[in-house]
Amino acid sequence: MKGQGLSRRELLNLSMMVGGGLVLGRVFPALAEEPAALQPNPFVRVGTDGRVTIWVNKSEMGQGVLTGLAQIIADELGADWSQVEAVQADADAKFGNQNTGGSTAVRTQFEELRKAGAAAREMLVQAAAKRWGVPAETLIARGGKVLDPKTGSSLAFRELVAEAAKLPVPQNPRLKDPKDFDFIGKPLPRVDARAKLTGKATFGCDVRLPGMLFAVVARPEVFGARLVSFEEKPALQVEGVVKVVPVSSGVAVVARDTWAALKGRAALKVVWEPGEAASFSSKALLTTMEELAPKPGKEAAKHGEGFLLPAGARKLEASFSLPFLAHAPMEPQNATAWFHDGGLEVWAPTQVPMPARQEAARVAGLPVEKVTLHVTFLGGGFGRRLSSDFVAEAVEVAKHFTVPVQLLWTREDDMTHDFYRPPSVHFLQAAIAGKQILAWRHHQVTCSIGQQRNPSRAGQVDRGALEGAEPPYAIPHWLLEQTLLPVPVPLGAWRSVYASQNPFASEHFFDLVARELKADPYQLRLKLLPEGPLKAALRLAGEKAGWGKPLPAGWGRGVACCSSFGSHVAEVAEVSVRKEKLKVERVVVAIHCGRAINPRLVEQQLVSAVVFGLSAFLRGRITVEGGKVLETNFDRYEPLRFHEMPRVEVHIVPSEEPPGGVGEPGVPPLAPAVANAILAATGKAVNRLPWEA
Amino acid sequence: MARFTLDVNGVKRTVEVAADTPLLWVLRDHLGLVGTKYGCGVGLCGSCTVLVDGEAERSCSVAVSQVVGKKILTIEGLGGQHPVQEAFVAEDVPQCGYCQSGQVMQAVALLSKNPHPTPEQVAAVMGDILCRCGTYDRIAKAVARVARR
Numbered sequence: 001m002k003g004q005g006l007s008r009r010e011l012l013n014l015s016m017m018v019g020g021g022l023v024l025g026r027v028f029p030a031l032a033e034e035p036a037a038l039q040p041n042p043f044v045r046v047g048t049d050g051r052v053t054i055w056v057n058k059s060e061m062g063q064g065v066l067t068g069l070a071q072i073i074a075d076e077l078g079a080d081w082s083q084v085e086a087v088q089a090d091a092d093a094k095f096g097n098q099n100t101g102g103s104t105a106v107r108t109q110f111e112e113l114r115k116a117g118a119a120a121r122e123m124l125v126q127a128a129a130k131r132w133g134v135p136a137e138t139l140i141a142r143g144g145k146v147l148d149p150k151t152g153s154s155l156a157f158r159e160l161v162a163e164a165a166k167l168p169v170p171q172n173p174r175l176k177d178p179k180d181f182d183f184i185g186k187p188l189p190r191v192d193a194r195a196k197l198t199g200k201a202t203f204g205c206d207v208r209l210p211g212m213l214f215a216v217v218a219r220p221e222v223f224g225a226r227l228v229s230f231e232e233k234p235a236l237q238v239e240g241v242v243k244v245v246p247v248s249s250g251v252a253v254v255a256r257d258t259w260a261a262l263k264g265r266a267a268l269k270v271v272w273e274p275g276e277a278a279s280f281s282s283k284a285l286l287t288t289m290e291e292l293a294p295k296p297g298k299e300a301a302k303h304g305e306g307f308l309l310p311a312g313a314r315k316l317e318a319s320f321s322l323p324f325l326a327h328a329p330m331e332p333q334n335a336t337a338w339f340h341d342g343g344l345e346v347w348a349p350t351q352v353p354m355p356a357r358q359e360a361a362r363v364a365g366l367p368v369e370k371v372t373l374h375v376t377f378l379g380g381g382f383g384r385r386l387s388s389d390f391v392a393e394a395v396e397v398a399k400h401f402t403v404p405v406q407l408l409w410t411r412e413d414d415m416t417h418d419f420y421r422p423p424s425v426h427f428l429q430a431a432i433a434g435k436q437i438l439a440w441r442h443h444q445v446t447c448s449i450g451q452q453r454n455p456s457r458a459g460q461v462d463r464g465a466l467e468g469a470e471p472p473y474a475i476p477h478w479l480l481e482q483t484l485l486p487v488p489v490p491l492g493a494w495r496s497v498y499a500s501q502n503p504f505a506s507e508h509f510f511d512l513v514a515r516e517l518k519a520d521p522y523q524l525r526l527k528l529l530p531e532g533p534l535k536a537a538l539r540l541a542g543e544k545a546g547w548g549k550p551l552p553a554g555w556g557r558g559v560a561c562c563s564s565f566g567s568h569v570a571e572v573a574e575v576s577v578r579k580e581k582l583k584v585e586r587v588v589v590a591i592h593c594g595r596a597i598n599p600r601l602v603e604q605q606l607v608s609a610v611v612f613g614l615s616a617f618l619r620g621r622i623t624v625e626g627g628k629v630l631e632t633n634f635d636r637y638e639p640l641r642f643h644e645m646p647r648v649e650v651h652i653v654p655s656e657e658p659p660g661g662v663g664e665p666g667v668p669p670l671a672p673a674v675a676n677a678i679l680a681a682t683g684k685a686v687n688r689l690p691w692e693a
Numbered sequence: 694m695a696r697f698t699l700d701v702n703g704v705k706r707t708v709e710v711a712a713d714t715p716l717l718w719v720l721r722d723h724l725g726l727v728g729t730k731y732g733c734g735v736g737l738c739g740s741c742t743v744l745v746d747g748e749a750e751r752s753c754s755v756a757v758s759q760v761v762g763k764k765i766l767t768i769e770g771l772g773g774q775h776p777v778q779e780a781f782v783a784e785d786v787p788q789c790g791y792c793q794s795g796q797v798m799q800a801v802a803l804l805s806k807n808p809h810p811t812p813e814q815v816a817a818v819m820g821d822i823l824c825r826c827g828t829y830d831r832i833a834k835a836v837a838r839v840a841r842r
Contacts, residue, residue, distance in 0.1 A: 062789030062826045189785045196790030197781045197797060199728015199768035203790075206727035214722060239694055239711055257722035258731075259714045330732050330740060330791040330825050379730070379791030380825050411733040604788055608827030615825075634737040634823060643816035645829040 038161045040123060040169040042094040043116040044073050050144060050158030052084045057095035058105040059351050060088060061381035063663045064601035065105045067190045069113060072597060075183040076117030076176055078141030086191050091353030091373035100351040101386050103565035103661025106597055110659050118173035127163040128155050178656060187600035204349030204376045205334040211403040213242060216261045217393060218270050219250040219417055222627035223277040223488055235264035247396040254397060258408060277488035277627035282324055286423055289445040293319050293427035297443045297481030300461045301470060304477035307441035313433040316516055320505040322689045324622035325421035325494055328637060331379020332414040333390035336406040337398035343370040349378040351385040359388040363395040383493035387419050415637060416629040419492025420622055422447040426505030430513045437513060440471055440478040442506055448484045449491040468499035468562050468668050469506060473528035489624055495612055496667035499564040507560035507672030511679055522547045522559050533592035534563050536653045538570040541590035544651050545572035554578050558676025562668040567593040567660030573673040577681045582691060584614060584646040584674055589666060594657040602662050603650040609666025610648050615639040617671045621690050697757050702770030716760055717741045717752040720767060728768035728794045739822030742795040743767045749802035768794040777801050780835040788826035795822045800836050809840045
């Protein structure tokens, strides 16, 4: 591509950027090749005009990577932030692991991204050192300039780029002393805010290309049902419908606009043969789980002697059940695919750019090098877009055309064909004597996401499913047990995955135990937690919430804490329960996430976790009956609304330790904190989610 | 198919579509105004909110034939520096951003009728637009910022 002028694809991209606003983040002109620019690695380029382009390798789905990752690189570079443009990277192995999940964007890449910026900085500094004839070690880079503190002279990056680009790329550039950080640790505003507030940000379904067609797919209601036959004529009679094509997942109707495609789909006559899932009911599954929970499960982890009941000790027990959940991101699944020039070009709001590209290549029957995949903005992800099913589907449809085809899932498609958070039942026991918890048992009965994807692991313990189950407290003997049941419902990772379940049971049970011990649940936690980051978060949350201060009548306060995804979070919830009406009034969150790269983004992610967790707590439930999902839209699966929003306060434990995750760790403590607040207000445990008075 | 001439963001635009086509798909698929988002298709989430003669409407639930001769305003028509947009920028409101066009349009409709709403009035009106991320508290601050002016 270098020096050859612009290829057809690049021209197309450029025209789309101008017309359709495909440039993400700050809308600067540009991603033309610039041979004279300084580009020591795939992540950063300093142009001859001094502008800095940073390629962000993780998908922007609301968590702020476009800002947060760019600020890490820009800091080490010594950039002028106003000259920095953050760009969403296409799917390309040169960007390393682009998978966006597990709250990993910062914590697994911090050093690497710093080095990417530092390499460019060292080259600019070297160039200046040569120019001035001084040792490079005496110079600093800051604000888009290289400065000589001794003489006070400075050179702008743009004056050094041409020379710097000729220098060897340092393999192990020196990283800045953290005390010199300019951007890391600062609450920089999001680079994508204005684009998202003016309608210019391009989400997957906003891609518009000349001659593009629009497709929807008729899917079976029952999971795994087989297509027997379809009559396409009534669909083709709908004005605007162009073609009807069978695909692996059903029958696609392709039309000149979405409305025609939808009408065509409604007119289509399809016969399905339901498979084994037709007799499946989520209610029956939960009943089975409840029956199995008090029985022994497979030993999964043990401390001390496991569970035991010494003479004179008392046994407490309770069970807790949680339903299937859907992700329901605001942007339903979609992808755009275009076969042209012997290759395939795909635009997708995906959390897994490379696997999505590989999947597209597989379906297209093309080598992966012939497939380009552009990552658009994601209208929410929450784990749903870790699956590439919608990309494969778009490619399958587009195969029949020479023009681009955009596949859109309706909200109903999205709700009824998700990869669901599995349900679970948790049976907990504690042996107590005097003021002590002597032993603890947690039997988790659930379905394994990992084993559904990889059935060869069936029969093993799913360690991943134990996230958040291990008691963090000084309890001398404990036992974790697990029972896994197969289900004909697709399963997937849902924000914080199994940590959205295990700590709900264990942290709520902890408060039931504390009541029996006549102990304050916050003080008991402090007493039983070892010194460390979780305890620091707990202490901070308790202090900021004013633990122990009186509350109005009918109110209750609850606390819960959990370590997950490399961070440690405690939350204190205050609720009011009046005439069976629950209102979550206030949530105080404290996180220990190591060094907070951008405290503003950390705060947003934790507020977001509260909203996400509370939506599930109050109303989140997917019911499967006869193999089909009953909740098909936001009327029966209604996320938290504006007027239900509690006051949320976020506090960050100051730390210079390596960064932890922030996207997910705020979810696990929310449900048990609220349940504990309800327990405090009403004396009643919450044994089942969603909450019902 | 029938021909409709619409007043969108002050410009006359002619489209040829089925008469029952929701305004949403006319805007998105025929006029390229993709700032207005599809979220649920049945008026539950508010992502598709636009103004029709100054009223906030769910464009997924209004047929094109019903808006002929009316003034349609979409997020693109606000100009990019509308006081509500500036307030949302100042409060750094968006996260994933998908619902934000709807949030902004709903707030514009609210504030144009009631320039100084109480927090309860804001909650009652903004409760129509779903956000799955966590922007509600910042939306409240952004609306209050405009109301104070």
